[in-house]
Amino acid sequence: MSDNGRVPRPFPDVPEPEARAGLRPRLPSPLTETADARFARRGVRLLLKRDDLIHPELVGNKWRKLAPNLAAARGRALVTFGGAYSNHLRATAAAGRLLGVPTIGVVRGDELAGRPLNRSLARCAADGMRLHFVDRSTYRSKREPEVLARLLADAGAAGAYVVPEGGSNARAVEGCTELGRELRGHADVVGVACGTGGTLAGLAAGLGAGQRALGVAVLRGGFLAREVEALQTAAFGRRRGDWEVTDRFHAGGYARVPAALEAFAEDFEQRHGLPVERLYVAKVLHALTVLTEEGAFARGTTLAAIVTGAPDPV
Numbered sequence: 665m666s667d668n669g670r671v672p673r674p675f676p677d678v679p680e681p682e683a684r685a686g687l688r689p690r691l692p693s694p695l696t697e698t699a700d701a702r703f704a705r706r707g708v709r710l711l712l713k714r715d716d717l718i719h720p721e722l723v724g725n726k727w728r729k730l731a732p733n734l735a736a737a738r739g740r741a742l743v744t745f746g747g748a749y750s751n752h753l754r755a756t757a758a759a760g761r762l763l764g765v766p767t768i769g770v771v772r773g774d775e776l777a778g779r780p781l782n783r784s785l786a787r788c789a790a791d792g793m794r795l796h797f798v799d800r801s802t803y804r805s806k807r808e809p810e811v812l813a814r815l816l817a818d819a820g821a822a823g824a825y826v827v828p829e830g831g832s833n834a835r836a837v838e839g840c841t842e843l844g845r846e847l848r849g850h851a852d853v854v855g856v857a858c859g860t861g862g863t864l865a866g867l868a869a870g871l872g873a874g875q876r877a878l879g880v881a882v883l884r885g886g887f888l889a890r891e892v893e894a895l896q897t898a899a900f901g902r903r904r905g906d907w908e909v910t911d912r913f914h915a916g917g918y919a920r921v922p923a924a925l926e927a928f929a930e931d932f933e934q935r936h937g938l939p940v941e942r943l944y945v946a947k948v949l950h951a952l953t954v955l956t957e958e959g960a961f962a963r964g965t966t967l968a969a970i971v972t973g974a975p976d977p978v
């Protein structure tokens with residue numbers, strides 16, 4: 665709340681009518697209870713934190729991570745990075761269109777430049793995002809300051825506000841603390857899928873005393889706990905909250921959806937009428953189900969699963 669008791673506007677530099685027309689997030693996101701025998705049998709409750717319902721185009725953690733960055737950009741163009749199917753690129757392009765902010769997307773793979781755009785990139789372009797394709801080696805090195813400076817100059821994005829790949833930076837982490845605050849007093853353990861770790865970093869910092877966050881890595885490699893710690897240090901100067909990352913449930917790595925996980929997700933959809941996004945949300949729901957069945961949670965525990973996304977319409 666601001667001094668005059670009004671909720672501060674998330675985009676102070678955006679003319680009010682535009683903000684009202686384009687961006688009306690549903691916050692706090694709904695928290696619903698599911699009746700699932702696999703959990704009930706163990707005396708465990710399962711809640712779903714429906715961040716997928718925050719905004720039809722800025723789904724789930726996208727709103728929470730982008731909103732503080734768009735406010736910080738203060739009307740400057742926004743440049744960000746992603747692969748040819750990046751949800752983050754699409755969300756950024758949509759936010760740019762909704763708020764009248766120019767966006768530039770640096771896309772991995774210069775071989776794509778001469779080809780027709782796939783549906784994901786075509787959506788970005790239709791939302792006004794200018795696409796700049798770079799070779800994979802440059803893309804990999806984009807965190808190095810000289811490489812980044814050259815890349816931005818080539819993309820016509822010098823002076824633009826830079827949002828990293830996946831949208832996770834200190835501001836995004838701060839934005840995600842609100843997710844934790846919304847869950848205070850409601851759950852003992854909160855499960856969330858980890859891609860870059862930004863959502864977990866913020867969530868864990870926002871939870872209250874006695875609450876624990878469990879990050880489910882969707883990538884192989886076992887590096888995510890370090891990333892989460894680095895993001896918390898960038899945002900808060902230190903590690904915060906009670907959290908851990910499990911590397912048991914990536915199902916083979918990023919974008920891998922083996923038949924058993926697909927079957928689990930289809931079954932969950934039928935049981936609960938929840939559209940289950942496969943690359944992240946299916947993995948966290950699967951992790952919580954398996955851990956519950958293994959007896960990892962004491963009777964009387966309340967779990968919350970963050971529904972960070974919806975199945976991709978593209």
Ligand SMILES: Cc1ncc(COP(=O)(O)O)c(C=O)c1O
Pocket residue numbers: 724725751752830832857858859860861862863864941944945972973974
């Ligand atoms: C649907 C969905 N859930 C979870 C995540 C993971 O979020 P983070 O990268 O903050 O770990 C992503 C990645 O952006 C995502 O698209």
